[in-house]
Amino acid sequence: MSEPRVGDCVRVCVIGLGNMGSSLAQRLSSKGYQLVLYNRTSSKAVELSKELGVEYAESPCKCAKKSDILTIFVSDDEALYDVLLQSSGICGCVKDKTVLNMSTVTISTTVRAKNLVENAGGRYLEAPVFGSVSEVLEGKLLTLVAGDEQYVHSVMPVLRDISKEVLYVGPVPNAMVLKLAVNQLNHFIAAGFAETLAFVELYGVELELLRKVLERLWMKCIAEKFWRRMVEETAGVRFRLELAAKDLQCFVESARRMGLDTIATSGALQRFQEGVASGYMGKDYTQIGKMLLDRGKRLRELMSGGRF
Known part of the structure; x- marks a missing residue:
């Protein structure tokens, strides 16, 4: 046929x-x-x-x-x-x-x-x-x-x-299972990398040093995907932040329905939901990095007297 x-x-x-x-x-x-x-x-x-x-x-x-x-x-x-x-x-x-x-x-x-x-x-x-x-x-x-x-x-x-x-x-539902699984992994990594950047910023270490370290390790691929869009703030909107939150919510709900706990993913979901509530709705999901970098900078300034 x-x-x-x-x-x-x-x-x-x-x-x-x-x-x-x-x-x-x-x-x-x-x-x-x-x-x-x-x-x-x-x-x-x-x-x-x-x-x-x-x-x-x-x-x-x-x-x-x-x-x-x-x-x-x-x-x-x-x-x-x-x-x-x-x-x-x-x-x-x-x-x-x-x-x-x-x-x-x-x-x-x-x-x-x-x-x-x-x-x-x-x-x-x-x-x-x-x-x-x-x-x-x-x-x-x-x-x-x-x-x-x-x-x-x-x-x-x-x-x-x-x-x-x-x-x-x-x-059905194999395609949706795979779609949610892959999106979960991507968004989870994005949320984790955003916290990595904020942590380094918080302690006043140059972000470029972090990139040099990552370039020498298998995590190089993570930096290559997210660095420009999170650190250099040149990201156009490829995928809206609120949709990333929705994807993670779909993953969590679908996992829990089958009895699987999602402690790590639930943390990433909470971070993206925070981004939605903090004025990042409509922006690219990678701007979760900017949100946390800005927070790291503010906290470092507050701690400027006694760094550790």
Whole structure:
């Protein structure tokens, strides 16, 4: 069985037009797909539809009715349930449609979403991605896909058009488990490195000396990833800090549901939640480093009389 082609008039509904969803729509439009856009804040859908010369829909259900494949790129569990279950949600209009959930949510939510979609006659796949706006626009995402293999076949052209690599990882919820695991590790390391920087700053040791030490050890890769974005304050917003907090919350909730304690991750979560409460919402998640560096500087100044 051959894969469907763009020329076969594959119609794609893009639900959720935040930074990633909007970029996804731009990429798919550039590849020739027939798009229908939906966003909870309708003005975004109207504006982007005019920019791309595509349709927009006033509800998830109307979007689904005009599409073969539905991509969902929303921020959290609540937003996903809203897309599925609101009075004009897709569960009333998803029969014979394929749903690609690209949102990062808890394991229990993706499993429930699968059941809801399939009970309504639709097909559900997970397709979380690694990468940011630039990777979407350039088609260089790493995409994980989980679900029934016969359903995966029908969406592979779409996934390949946005990805440098697509990995099939088995049934739902395997893709979401891996997505949460990898994000947890990244955010955990970021929180730990932020505290490392603050500690060195607190005791008045030049940060450059820390970098020289790290460059001679296996931790060099950590410094290479985070140094510029935390110390030199040149970070653009690739991934918002509040979304890092949400990812860690999803990890903690999903682990605890299965009886696994998450003492270390809960500490990292608390740090990112502190960042949200301290005015860093909307900034890149690596700015947790700036927050703690500033704190280290202030504490050192307070201790200037008696250093130790």
